[in-house]
Amino acid sequence: MTAMVPNGVRHLEGHRGPVYALGSWQGGVLSGSGDGTVALWDLDTGAAVALARVDQAVFALAVTTPGDALLIGTEGGGLHVIDLVRRCETQHLSSHRRGIFRIVALADDRVACAGGDGTLSVWRSRSDPQGPKLDLLRQLPLAEGKLRDVAASTDGRFVAVASGDGPVHVLDGRDLNEHLTLAGHEGGSTSLAWHPTKPVLLSGGKDGHLRAWHAADGRPLLAQAAHRGGIYALAFHPGGRTLASASRDKTAKLWTADGLEPMARLDRTAGGHTHSVNALCWMDGRLITAGDDRRVIAWAVPPTTVGHG
Numbered sequence: 406m407t408a409m410v411p412n413g414v415r416h417l418e419g420h421r422g423p424v425y426a427l428g429s430w431q432g433g434v435l436s437g438s439g440d441g442t443v444a445l446w447d448l449d450t451g452a453a454v455a456l457a458r459v460d461q462a463v464f465a466l467a468v469t470t471p472g473d474a475l476l477i478g479t480e481g482g483g484l485h486v487i488d489l490v491r492r493c494e495t496q497h498l499s500s501h502r503r504g505i506f507r508i509v510a511l512a513d514d515r516v517a518c519a520g521g522d523g524t525l526s527v528w529r530s531r532s533d534p535q536g537p538k539l540d541l542l543r544q545l546p547l548a549e550g551k552l553r554d555v556a557a558s559t560d561g562r563f564v565a566v567a568s569g570d571g572p573v574h575v576l577d578g579r580d581l582n583e584h585l586t587l588a589g590h591e592g593g594s595t596s597l598a599w600h601p602t603k604p605v606l607l608s609g610g611k612d613g614h615l616r617a618w619h620a621a622d623g624r625p626l627l628a629q630a631a632h633r634g635g636i637y638a639l640a641f642h643p644g645g646r647t648l649a650s651a652s653r654d655k656t657a658k659l660w661t662a663d664g665l666e667p668m669a670r671l672d673r674t675a676g677g678h679t680h681s682v683n684a685l686c687w688m689d690g691r692l693i694t695a696g697d698d699r700r701v702i703a704w705a706v707p708p709t710t711v712g713h714g
Contacts, residue, residue, distance in 0.1 A: 413705030414676035417446050419453055424695035426466045427684040430475070430489065434686075434693050436701050437463030443477060443487075448691065448703050457487045457494070467508040469516055469530045474537030478505025478518055484526075488536035495536035500526045500544075507554045512561040512578060515542065519552035525566055527581065545581060547574050554638075556597040558604075563620055565606050567594035573608050575620065585623040590614060598639035598648065600662060609636025609650060615665055629665040631658065638685045647706075649692055651682040657694045659706070671704060678702065 422439025429435060434446045439462040444453045457475060465478035468489070475487035482501030487494055503521030511517055516528045516539065524546050528539040550569030557564050563584060566574045573594050575585040590610020598607045604620035613634055617627040634653030641648055641662060648660045655678055659669040671677045671694070680697035687693070692704040 415448070415451065415703040415705075416676075417451055417453065417701040417703065418699065419444065420699045420701075422462065423680075423683065423697040423699060424701055425462065425464050425683050427686045427693055427695050427701070428466050428468060429686065429688055430468045430473075432689075434688060434701065434703070435466060435468070435475075436695055437466040437477065438699070439463070439480075443475065446701060448689070456489065456492070457485070459483070459485050464504045464506055465508045465518070467510060467516070469510050469537075470514075474530060474539075476508050476516065476539075478508050480504045482520060482522065484508075484518060484539070486537055486539055491536060493536065495533070496538055498539065498541075500541070503551070506552065509555050509557055511557050511564065517555050517557075517564065519555040519566060521551040523548040523550060523552060523568070525552060525555065525581075543581065548572075550593065553593070553595045554597045556599055556606075558599040558606075558620065559601055563599075563606075565597045565599070565608075567597050567608060569593040569595075573597065573606070573618070575606070575623070587618050587623050588625075590616070593635075596636050596639045596650075598641055601641050601643060601645040603645075607639055607641075607648060609639050611635040613652065613654070615639075615648075615650065615660070617665065627665050629660070631660070631665075632656065634681070637681070637683050640685050640687055642687050642706075649685050649687070651685045651694060651696075653681045655680060655682060655696075657682050657685060657692070657704075659692075669706075676702070 420438040426437035461479035473489040477485040484498040486496035501520035507519040527543045548568035554567040572589040573587040592611035596609040613632040615629045615631040632652035638651040657671040678696040682696045
């Protein structure tokens with residue numbers, strides 16, 4: 406189901422539970438929900454198809470190559486591998502004792518999962534006659550609390566991990582040895598994003614603050630009180646001039662990438678979410694958000710807002 410509301414905002418509705426994860430595949434938007442479903446949405450028509458169903462809430466998802474594999478992380482720590490060509494499950498792995506909060510692709514056909522048990526699992530993806538498969542390479546204990554996010558720098562040099570007990574761990578992108586430990590956020594670090602063209606890492610926390618760090622030496626560069634609740638997701642526009650944030654305070658916001666100056670507030674009055682905003686991503690010049698209100702929302706962001714390069 407789809408509905409248009411003022412100012413070029415499109416609501417995509419159909420999930421029966423909160424939406425925790427977003428992604429993309431073949432020009433469509435992927436959404437993972439507490440109802441155990443991963444759906445693929447056509448942004449032009451608003452039509453959706455169910456790509457996969459699992460027996461627990463979907464907390465994280467990603468599409469990897471080789472093999473067009475949809476990876477689904479669940480609230481119980483399970484990792485499902487779905488063959489998107491054959492539309493069937495090829496593996497169900499018990500990789501973590503608690504939920505998987507983020508799945509990201511790394512260099513060399515590797516995949517990293519941030520676990521609620523405080524460990525980072527690293528896998529190798531491969532093609533197989535029976536469909537795409539994952540092989541476990543390493544399980545890295547990094548925190549006493551949950552690992553809430555993991556992000557790889559665009560040049561592959563670094564992998565950052567946000568821990569619920571506060572710090573942000575910056576690992577070497579190849580051997581995954583600790584490069585830096587950043588102070589992070591009081592109450593816990595919850596979200597991360599690497600600048601597309603600069604050696605700068607952005608982090609968000611339960612304290613509602615945004616912080617910018619230099620990747621090489623960990624110097625704090627900027628800090629901004631951004632939200633009245635925890636920041637659950639961060640994403641740079643591919644042009645690199647705009648940062649989007651999603652928060653428990655029911656809003657998404659746009660910021661200048663260089664100075665973290667506020668640009669736009671996307672809230673209920675603008676046609677946005679009525680509950681916590683859990684996930685976001687950029688696609689074809691549009692900002693996609695998802696939340697506890699069971700909605701996926703596509704925002705038509707003016708080109709003058711995001712800029713170029």
